[in-house]
Amino acid sequence: MKAIRFGIIGTGSIAQRFVSGLAHVPQAEAVAVFNRTTSKANLFAAANQIPQIYATLDELLASDIDAVYIATPHPSHAALSIAALKAGKAVLCEKPAAVTLAELDEVIATAQAAQRLYMEAMKPAFFPLYREIRERIAAGAIGEVKFIRAGFSNPTLPAGHAVLDPAQAGGGLLDIGIYAAFLAVDWLGATSEVQSLGRIGATGVDTFASWQSQHQHGISQLYCGLDVAGSGEALIAGTQGYVLLHDKWWNPARATLVTATGEREELARAPIGSGLNYETAHFCELLRSGQQESPILPHAKTRAALQMTLQSRQAVLGI
Ligand SMILES: NC(=O)c1ccc[n+]([C@@H]2O[C@H](COP(=O)([O-])OP(=O)(O)OC[C@H]3O[C@@H](n4cnc5c(N)ncnc54)[C@H](OP(=O)(O)O)[C@@H]3O)[C@@H](O)[C@H]2O)c1
Structure with missing residues (x-):
């Protein structure tokens, strides 16, 4: 089974919980991280044995990661999702998926056009x-x-x-x-x-x-x-x-x-x-089986x- 290689965007409190959860997800690993404050990305990477730190979002998205996990404040979610999808990466994005419906519709349209998996991290x-x-x-x-x-x-x-x-x-x-x-x-x-x-x-x-x-x-x-x-x-x-x-x-x-x-x-x-490991495991299964939308949390439900x-x-x- 191929390991899913995650790049993490944002290194605050929920990103830490995501990485802790990854230890319980078979064949998934955090291989790269980007944060707007690079010093915090360095600390986060060191604490979690993440090998690669990127100084820019573009560099992260140009790397050989399979997926991004977006863990930044709400207003940044849609733009980051769109950038990652356009770069060909699958996206697991923290809630709320966007702060307007127009933004969310653009994210979903981008995922469909790029034929990439997109899912909100709606953990329960x-x-x-x-x-x-x-x-x-x-x-x-x-x-x-x-x-x-x-x-x-x-x-x-x-x-x-x-x-x-x-x-x-x-x-x-x-x-x-x-x-x-x-x-x-x-x-x-x-x-x-x-x-x-x-x-x-x-x-x-x-x-x-x-x-x-x-x-x-x-x-x-x-x-x-x-x-x-x-x-x-x-x-x-x-x-x-x-x-x-x-x-x-x-x-x-x-x-x-x-x-x-x-x-x-x-x-x-x-x-x-x-607890975030359950949504992550589901996301990895979808990615491995080539699906672009979760049957449990389809875009329409988000x-x-x-x-x-x-x-x-x-x-x-x-x-
Ligand atoms: N699923 C859950 O259980 C759960 C729980 C808590 C939060 N969340 C969600 O996760 C998201 C982040 O929450 P958090 O508690 O982890 O926040 P946090 O601890 O404040 O961390 C936010 C991270 O985003 C970065 N950031 C701040 N403003 C940014 C911007 N404009 N553009 C790009 N990056 C930016 C911060 O960088 P700096 O290091 O430079 O400040 C930091 O790395 C929120 O949307 C929240 O709804 C989910």
């Missing part, structure tokens, strides 16, 4: 527990899913964090809300209507949003915030029972399945590695989740 979809729940629900464990409730709010971000910065497309919705949007879209399909309430904090980003949506197959009720403490649980409700994903549901490790007649079953699948998040963001920010 690939965790073992989430996959088990998918199988159980497909087998009829809770009937037909018609309602999703999910959210999280974390008021502990330090001043100056990118998520509090409007210039970095900050705010709870694009940071953590996008996970809840993914969950809703994953089970219920795209939205036809989104209703939102929220507030804007001192720095000008959305610091709380509560939004409910009508989807193709049901209704979702979601929240996210940066100014109150809220637990990260998720409810997947079906016609014959429900699954409660326990805190923090987007790193799914424990859940309770309850049938309409009250029978309870505790589900637990502790993830190994950093788009539908971004669309409902941006609709809510526009309503909350009044833009």
Whole structure:
């Protein structure tokens, strides 16, 4: 089996978790890195035994890597994805995939024109527990899913964090809300209507949003915030029972399945590695088998989740 050779763009906290996860992915390795601050790339490469450091993005993209993992702030995701795809590399890009729908559409069109694999790094979809729940629900464990409730709010971000910065497309919705949007879209399909309430904090980003949506197959009720403490649980409700994903549901490790007649079953699948290894392993399998889009996270799902998040963001920010 051919090893997939990754180049990493950005060397912050999530890039470190990605590299830690790679140790748990068969036949995949980080062989090169680029960061806008080369001194930090040097430290990152040394700490993680990455042999090649490039001073420019162009040099990284001209090298013999198979794929890039993009781990920079939100507004840079689309342009970096497009540059990598045009250079013939497969792209695994951190969430959110883009900060506007127009940007995402350009990324997807570029991936299609270049005939290269492109996937958003929407990690919960690939965790073992989430996959088990998918199988159980497909087998009829809770009937037909018609309602999703999910959210999280974390008021502990330090001043100056990118998520509090409007210039970095900050705010709870694009940071953590996008996970809840993914969950809703994953089970219920795209939205036809989104209703939102929220507030804007001192720095000008959305610091709380509560939004409910009508989807193709049901209704979702979601929240996210940066100014109150809220637990990260998720409810997947079906016609014959429900699954409660326990805190923090987007790193799914424990859940309770309850049938309409009250029978309870505790589900637990502790993830190994950093958890990012599951999405990476899936991405590598797609790349090896010549696929350009994930059947688990197709482009349309990434788009539908971004669309409902941006609709809510526009309503909350009044833009
Ligand atoms: N999947 C997950 O669980 C998860 C968790 C956290 C974050 N994320 C996502 O990952 C992304 C990065 O978050 P993080 O927490 O890793 O951030 P971080 O620790 O601040 O790291 C950001 C990295 O991007 C670089 N960078 C900053 N601005 C840039 C720009 N304009 N162009 C190119 N590179 C730039 C930084 O370079 P310098 O070293 O020069 O500052 C740094 O290497 C975010 O989009 C976030 O949504 C995902």
